[in-house]
Amino acid sequence: MKIVIIGNGIAATSAATKIREFDASCEITMLSDENTPFYSRPRLLDYLAGKVSFEQITIKSEQWYNKLNIELVSGAKVFSITPQENKIITSKGDISYDALLVASGASAATPPFFRPDLKNVFRLRTKEDADRIIAAAQHVRTAAIIGGGLLGIETGFALTSRGLTTTVIEIADRLLPKQLDAESSLLLKASLEEKGLRFLTGKQAAALDADREGLCITCTDATVLRADIIVVSAGIRPNVGFLEGSGVNVGRGIIVDEKLRTNIGNIYAAGDCAEFRSTLYGIWPAAKEQGEIAGAIIAGQDAVYNGSIMSAKLKVVGIEVASIGDIAVGLGTRTESQREGSSFRKLFYENGRLKGAILIGDTSDYFKLQKEIALPAPRQSA
Ligand SMILES: Cc1cc2nc3c(=O)[nH]c(=O)nc-3n(C[C@H](O)[C@H](O)[C@H](O)COP(=O)(O)OP(=O)(O)OC[C@H]3O[C@@H](n4cnc5c(N)ncnc54)[C@H](O)[C@@H]3O)c2cc1C
Incomplete structure (x- = not known):
């Protein structure tokens, strides 16, 4: 079985790791149009600020791909795919697959006033x-x-x-x-x-x-x-241009079901390029979760994706701000605010259940609240 993954980001590498965990012998090829090993995109901000070197934000070295027997083809831009022939057309030649995972992420959006011709x-x-x-x-x-x-x-x-x-x-x-x-x-x-x-x-x-x-x-x-x-910095657009004319259903992103499957049986999608129940997540934890589940499913495991909790944390030294889940206030929403010195915390409840939180100053409960918000809704009595 030959599995090809378009991408070398968190969705792609999480999927590759899972596939290898369950299947020691399949062929795995990853294609990336970047010429770098897998690095932390969020930590590009530390790199931009001059606080860390690129090596410090690199997550997977060449040895990792060798150890897991994964072929990484860097600098290979995918131009198109032809599902009828299970074929991918890239800048480094054509590649065939038995199963394909599209984990091509997103690009920074270009609003109409954007002028790439201008220096700086x-x-x-x-x-x-x-x-x-x-x-x-x-x-x-x-x-x-x-x-x-x-x-x-x-x-x-x-x-x-x-x-x-x-x-x-x-x-x-x-x-x-x-x-x-x-x-x-x-x-x-x-x-x-x-x-x-x-x-x-x-x-x-x-x-x-x-x-x-x-x-x-x-x-x-x-x-x-x-x-x-x-x-x-005007948002992101899923990288889906190379799917034009392929027959893969694309809305704002690649439309997937709870098995991370597209409308074409042996093609899956995960990460920033995927649209699940009308949602484009655009966050690292969701891309990781989708990648892991897609990988397990491609390797023949029985898994289901039910969506991720939207969460965001500001990465500015000395300013702790986090937002988790749904903070919209509707008719049935109850909120609880608490202020202590420079710390502020607001919790959002609906139907007796925590659905969102804002933390400022002290974000030590970030992961705890994420778990609480992710808990399934209590059963309604008949
Ligand atoms: C500066 C920055 C800071 C961020 N900070 C945070 C944060 O604090 N918290 C958070 O949750 N999220 C953050 N994000 C978002 C987060 O990085 C993304 O959600 C995550 O990286 C998505 O992972 P992905 O694997 O889906 O896609 P990507 O990381 O975009 O990877 C896509 C891969 O596909 C490849 N690819 C794309 N098109 C092609 C093609 N045609 N041919 C071949 N290869 C292709 C790319 O080379 C790349 O390897 C940040 C993003 C940026 C840019």
Whole structure:
């Protein structure tokens, strides 16, 4: 049996590990268009801030692939697949498979105003992107980040750590509206401002230009912000372009069922490229969980994926912020808030059960609450 995995990220490597755990003899080939070993994408921010070397964020060495008898083909870009022939067309030739796992992740989104032609305008997803930003940051004084989500804030903080005066532009009127309520969002903004980050909230970037003085961002309300470098952090898009015309069902991501199967029997998908029950998770723990389950299933085990808990933790030194589960407040939602010094904690309950939590200052209960939120709902009595 020949199993091919498109990708070499957390979903792909978790799947490969599981497959090998249950099947010592199958052939496993992993394809990646990056030229690096498997590294921690979240820790690219530490790398960008200059706190760690690339070796320190590398997770799997060449020996790991050798030991598990996995062939890793780096620098191999997949152009298309033809399921009728079980064939993948790549920049390094055609490859056939018996079972295929697509774990191709996502790319940073490009909003309409994005100008890749402009010097010093970047996005951040890969080591290559981080290297380009680091090279540019060495010669400039100011930066602007378009997008005040978790990644935008963390990127801004990394550039502040490099000595750049950095402003984050956010379309919403407060930070992290999906992860925090209004009260905790204000607390976070104040802490980040103390660390030197600047914010323009309620502003929508509309155009990027360059003149003799550098780059400038024009917002829809005519606000203009000048900066030496710009990082656009406007969400992610699943890497699914190579599936066009293949017959694999794609919505926003590759549509999978609870067996991580696509509509084509021997093709599976996991991680940031996969869409499960209309959800694109876009987070590391979900990609890992999906990869492990897909791997077990491909290796013939009986497993089921039931979704992951959305969770996020801000990686900014000295600022502990975490958001877990569902923090939407509906008619039946009960909340409990607790403030102690600079720590703030808000729990969200529905039908007598914890469904979400926000932690600021003290996030030591992060994993405990994640487990509690993941517990199945109590049975309703008849
Ligand atoms: C800077 C940064 C910080 C982050 N911080 C956090 C965090 O704190 N917490 C969190 O939960 N999540 C975080 N994330 C998100 C997290 O990294 C992703 O959810 C996770 O990496 C997804 O894993 P994946 O294996 O699905 O995809 P990826 O890691 O994107 O891997 C995809 C793989 O597919 C390969 N590939 C793609 N297209 C092709 C093709 N056509 N041909 C061949 N190979 C291809 C790529 O080379 C890569 O090996 C962060 C992301 C970034 C960029």
